[in-house]
Amino acid sequence: MKFKQAYSRDEPPGGGASLQELISPDNEVRFIDAFVDSLPLEKLGFRTDFPENGRPAYHPSILLKLLVYGYLNRIRSSRCLERECGRNLEVMWLLGQLAPDHNTIANFRKNNSKAITRVFRATVKMAQHFDLIGGELLAGDSTKLRAQNSKKNNYNRGKIARHLTYIEERLSDLQQALAQTNQVEPLLDAMARHALRREHYLRLLRYLEDSGEDQVSTSDAESRQLIIRNTITEVAYNVQATVDARHCLLLDYRVTNHNDRLAMGGMLRRAKSIVRNHSFTALFDKGYYAGSELETAQGLGITALVAVPAPASNAPDPAYNVEHFAYDHTSDTYTCPEGHTLTTNGHVYTKHLSRAHPTSFHQYRTKACKTCAVRHHCTTARNGKLIERNTYTPVFEQNRRNIAAQPDLYKRRQAIVEHPFGTLKRQWGYSYVLTKQGMERASADVGLMLMAYNLRRIFNIVGLERLLAYYAASLSVLWTLKAMFGACWRGYSQRIKIPSSSAIYLQITIFNQETGRGF
Known part of the structure; x- marks a missing residue:
């Protein structure tokens, strides 16, 4: 029986073809390349000026392309991404065969939390350009992402008190044993260890008293033990997200370390500024049932349907x-x-x-x-x-009337808002936060997850051909302007760098105003 024969290991891959030839025209990596190249990175907050001495830095576009590619392909670890740079042909093509080390990748992610949030917003603007955002029906919810902090290293006052009680009992037992034996050295060592532990717990207790916090985490200080389901808890971050109903695309997110009760008002304010209207309907579960938040929604002119929790005291009938x-x-x-x-x-x-x-x-x-x-x-x-x-009470009554007027509408909430959460946590495995040491770094990790989700949805709905044509048209407009106005372009181009097509026309208007020219 004949078998396919392997190529010789001395031959170059692809029979001597270049990377450009090896990457097919319909490969999604070309979309990633065009998307990142279209972003005004300096305006988004990425650092582009570095001192000349020392080793040359990597341009932020290189590192952002690598992270976007990684998160789209379920690779988040900086060490795994470092390995991909040396063995993955798509990554080699995307980065021009550059290979950042894992520390450079990790530092870029943790130092650019706000800029990554703005890149996420760029995906929302792209979706709006292709009319993928309806802006008529939104759903909000939260999901808990486990932090890099075990339950063992999370403390509240009750837990600290139990540890201190145990230590005092052990010290008392050791004191009694010390009076009854001549082998004092092991006992004194044990007492010293318990004394150090007692001082550690007393420092934690003082922190809680000084800060007014209910709990403290020692590995990731801003993570908190939150209820996941029923009585199940986990040390985690709580990610608030708003999703548009038309294609289940994410509009907004915020990483927090508290529960949902007082989150709805801020989510609706941001959603109103994103969709540019207040005539939409917003769906939330009973965790958001708070009078102050419903009052905010009604003050904004937004129709909010929030599930009503069961009464605390039901009548016998x-x-x-x-x-x-x-x-x-x-x-x-x-x-x-x-x-x-x-x-x-x-x-x-x-x-x-x-x-x-x-x-x-x-x-x-x-x-x-x-x-x-x-x-x-x-x-x-x-x-x-x-x-x-x-x-x-009046806003609660208005909420009940809203639900009664559209009894079937609230049933759509889970199908809308759980779509991204199910994709991210169950299908992609993003059920935990990779970073440590604070909410800002966690926000960078979450921002990249949600950005990857939006890009995947847009790519699947719109298709590579239309997306590349969109970016090519954006480039064409700017290069035409450059050819028409020559030297005037130089100062202008240092400040502007190819965002979405709607922003292109805004840039043209600004350029005309600055130069006194028109078409």
């Missing part, structure tokens, strides 16, 4: 839950399903659910509860039914 009590704004009273009127004594009470957002409320009662025949269906409280109406 659900027909007598608070939502079935009718409120009259004119008389400031509630009417129960049995027709009794609940009134307030006018006193304002305050709850401090959080230090930043204390809540004021009135209480409503009725004496009819004492003789009501169906009281056992309505409440088990000794003093009868009590309703609390706080300053945010």
Whole structure:
């Protein structure tokens, strides 16, 4: 039986073909090259000026191309990317056979968090150019990405107290043993070790008291132990993201280390500036159900549909839950399903659910509860039914009306917002943050993940041919301007560098204004 014969190891790969010939015209690496070359890197915040002495630096476009390629192909480790530079023909073509070392790659990523965020925004602008962003229906949610910090190295006051109690008990036992034996040296060594551990925990406790924080992580200081699901917790970062419904493209993200409750307002403000309107509908789950955030949404003119959590205290019969009590704004009273009127004594009470957002409320009662025949269906409280109406109750009621007006719309939330999270965490394996030492570095890693997701979606929907034509047209416009205006272009081109096509026309306008020319 005949077999295919291997080439000799002395022959160059591809039968002596160049890298340009080896990389096929429809290879997506050409899209990465065109995308990064189109970015105004200096304006985005990447450093392009380096001192002449010492080894020449790598241009930021080289390192950004490598990271974009890596994240698109599920390669995040700087050491793995370093190896790819010497064995991967696509990377050799993309970088012009340059091979940055792993420290250079890692330092570039950790030092350019804000610039990477701006590159992510460039993917959103590209999607808008191809009409991939509807801007009519958005969904917001968060996902927890595990930090480089174990639960063992995360402490709260209770955990520290248990460690200190254990150490005191061990020291007491060692003191008693010391009085009963002549072999004191091992015991003194053990006591010294426990004393050092006690001092470590006391330093952590002082930090919590001075900072006002609830917990501290010793490996990645800004990571926090967060609830992942039900009672399952993990030391992680919480990534807030907003997704457009048309093609499940990400519009915005922010890396945090706290829960969702007070995040919706900021997400909607940024979404409004991105889609340039406030007439869209936003879908959020019950983790975002907070009066201050719903008030912000309604103040922005945005229709927000936020899932309503189950009441903290249900009536024995659900027909007598608070939502079935009718409120009259004119008389400031509630009417129960049995027709009794609940009134307030006018006193304002305050709850401090959080230090930043204390809540004021009135209480409503009725004496009819004492003789009501169906009281056992309505409440088990000794003093009868009590309703609390706080300053945010009107916005809660408006949210309920929004959901009632579009009962099927909220069901689309998971299909929209879980699409990128499922792709990133389950399909690509990006379930943890690779970087350490702070939220800013974590944001760089997350930004590259989400940028890769958007680029993959855009590439799959639009296609390589249209994308390359788009970048070629952008280059053509600028080179035409350069040919037409000659020397005037030099000063201008130092400040402008080929962004999206919508920005091209803006640049042309600015150039015309600066030179006094027109078409």
